[in-house]
Amino acid sequence: MNQTQKAIRIWQAGVDAVGGHAATQTALGDIPAPDQILAVGKPAAAMALAALEHFGPVPTLVVTKDDHGRGLPDHVTVIEASHPVPDARSLDGGRALRQTVEGMGASSHLLLLVSGGASSLAEDLVPGQTLDDLERLNKRLLSQGLDITAMNVERRKISRIKGAGLLSHFKGRKATVLAISDVPGDDLNVIGSGIGALPDTRDFEASAQIVASNAHARAAAVRQAEIEGAAVFADEEALHDDFLAVAATLGPRLRDMPKGVMIFGGEPTVVLPDDPGRGGRNQALALALAKEIAGVEGLTVVVGGTDGTDGPTQAAGGIVDGTTWADGAEQALQNADSGTYLERADALLVTGPTGTNVMDLLVAIRS
Numbered sequence: 001m002n003q004t005q006k007a008i009r010i011w012q013a014g015v016d017a018v019g020g021h022a023a024t025q026t027a028l029g030d031i032p033a034p035d036q037i038l039a040v041g042k043p044a045a046a047m048a049l050a051a052l053e054h055f056g057p058v059p060t061l062v063v064t065k066d067d068h069g070r071g072l073p074d075h076v077t078v079i080e081a082s083h084p085v086p087d088a089r090s091l092d093g094g095r096a097l098r099q100t101v102e103g104m105g106a107s108s109h110l111l112l113l114v115s116g117g118a119s120s121l122a123e124d125l126v127p128g129q130t131l132d133d134l135e136r137l138n139k140r141l142l143s144q145g146l147d148i149t150a151m152n153v154e155r156r157k158i159s160r161i162k163g164a165g166l167l168s169h170f171k172g173r174k175a176t177v178l179a180i181s182d183v184p185g186d187d188l189n190v191i192g193s194g195i196g197a198l199p200d201t202r203d204f205e206a207s208a209q210i211v212a213s214n215a216h217a218r219a220a221a222v223r224q225a226e227i228e229g230a231a232v233f234a235d236e237e238a239l240h241d242d243f244l245a246v247a248a249t250l251g252p253r254l255r256d257m258p259k260g261v262m263i264f265g266g267e268p269t270v271v272l273p274d275d276p277g278r279g280g281r282n283q284a285l286a287l288a289l290a291k292e293i294a295g296v297e298g299l300t301v302v303v304g305g306t307d308g309t310d311g312p313t314q315a316a317g318g319i320v321d322g323t324t325w326a327d328g329a330e331q332a333l334q335n336a337d338s339g340t341y342l343e344r345a346d347a348l349l350v351t352g353p354t355g356t357n358v359m360d361l362l363v364a365i366r367s
Contacts, residue, residue, distance in 0.1 A: 004319060007302045007365045008349070010224045010261065014363075015306050017220030018212035020046030020180060020355040024113065027178050027211040028054045034111035034176065035059070036104055038097055040122050041115030041192060042083070042307045043180055045069050046355035048076065051111060058111075061100055063093035063122045065309075068353050083120045084312065085138050088131055094124035094161050097195075101169045108172035116182025116307065116357035118192025119152060124160040133158065145242055145271035148183050152193040162193035170204060177208040182307075182357045184240055184266070186210045214265040214358045217306060221263045221363060230365065231260035239266025239360055243285040250362075251292030254299060257366050264362040270336065277337020280311025282360055286318025286347070287329060287338040294325040301364045304349040307357035313339050315348040317360070 016022075020043030028051065037060040039048035044064040049072060052060060060076045062069055069078040079096060081089035104110060123134060137158065141151045156163035167175055177198070183190040188208055189197045198206050218235050225232050234253070239246050246268045254262070270281045279287075286303050293299055304310065304317025318338070324347050332341035342348045 003300050003365055003367050006228055007300050007363050008319070010221050010228065010365070011302045011304065011361055011363045013224035014217035014221030014361050015354050015356060018180065018217045018306065018356045018358050020115065020212070021050045023180060023212035023356070024050035024178060025054065027209055031111070031176055032109060033058065035108040036100060037061070037111045037113065038100060039113035040064070040093070040097060040118045040195060041180070042068055042117035042353070042357045043115045043355050044113060045072055045078070047113040047115065047178070047180070048072060051113065052076070061096060063097060065117055065121060081121045083117050084142055086120045086123055086134055090121055090123045091125065091131060093122040097122055097166060098124050098161055098169055101166060104170065104172045106171060106173065109174040110170060110172055110176070112167070112175060112177045112196050114177060114192050114196030115180040116191065118195045119155050119162070122161065122195065126158055126160055129158045143272040145269040147240065147269055148267060149190050152190050155193040159193065162195055163189070164194055164197040164199045166195050167197070167202070168199045172204055174205040177206070178211050179208065180357060181210050181213040182359050184237070186213050212356060212358055214361070217358050217361055218263050218265045221361065225261040225263070232263065233257060233260050234262035234264065236264050237266045238264045239268050239285070239362065241268060243268040243270050243281055244288055246285060247288035247292050250289065254289070254293055254301065254364050255296055257299070257364065259366050262364040265359060267359040272336050277332065277335045277340055278313060279336060279339030280305070280313055280315070282310040282317030283313070283315060283338040283342055283348070284333070284336065286320050287333050287341060290320035290324035290329065291333070293320070293322050296322040299364065299366045301362065302349060303360065303362040304351070305360050306354060308351040308354040314350065315339060316351045317349040318342045319347050319349050
């Protein structure tokens with residue numbers, strides 16, 4: 001049996017278990033029919049589709065990433081925008097979300113479906129801020145190696161809809177929030193910069209639930225590894241650091257691991273040079289780990305973003321082993337050009353949009 005294929009199956013099982021459609025469908029349960037559905041984030045279309053299949057043709061607005069809004073009924077309004085750096089369509093999406101919430105009646109029920117990516121995909125700026133200001137802020141935050149919590153604190157400062165701002169405009173009877181978490185601690189105040197967070201002071205009934213998280217994905221990956229007959233030696237959310245620090249920490253563990261599987265989750269950070277090449281944090285981590293395990297036989301590592309995209313690329317991450325590190329790799333690592341190197345080495349993990357987003361997942365397997 002091909003070891004790489006086995007590692008990918010384990011990784012994919014983790015992702016499939018937290019799919020936006022399935023997670024939302026399971027969570028709907030006895031929730032009463034809403035008068036309006038709003039869905040925002042990378043998995044927004046999958047989440048909205050599950051709700052529409054459950055409730056029927058409810059008025060629905062979806063704000064999501066480019067090419068992520070397909071497969072929805074004709075009555076759904078879809079706004080696709082840029083990620084990870086917002087664009088003018090992001091302002092259209094944020095404004096549409098706010099105006100829809102403001103326009104709901106006093107007896108209305110809102111179903112708000114929130115997921116990762118919303119920070120970039122939807123924004124409604126406070127007076128005095130412009131799109132240029134927003135783009136500069138996000139480019140600066142993405143280049144500094146900040147974790148998602150610190151980034152979202154800065155994003156909330158210039159937003160009318162982040163940090164519970166969106167629901168502060170709601171004058172209806174009930175708001176139900178279902179969220180897929182892409183942040184450490186699964187904090188609704190951090191997911192999408194708090195676009196689905198509940199205001200401290202409100203005059204409406206409200207409930208909020210995390211329907212999928214990195215822990216759920218890792219648990220499913222563990223189950224698949226056991227189905228594959230592999231012993232599991234690690235199940236940890238251990239990727240929250242600079243990618244080079246993560247690689248330095250995991251490297252010795254991977255080199256010394258016995259036959260079996262290790263599973264890690266989280267979200268590494270990257271400090272970008274002035275003129276970065278092509279890649280994302282998962283491709284960077286994959287290449288850094290390739291350096292750590294160079295020459296080790298029988299070891300394969302798959303690391304990728306559970307949303308199927310890694311930074312501004314079409315790849316989810318990388319697939320590396322003891323033979324991946326070779327001439328040109330060090331320069332690619334230094335130039336933040338890991339994607340170019342991994343593509344030449346036929347070592348990219350490419351999945352397409354997955355309909356979810358619960359940070360990143362790493363599967364290491366040794367035979």
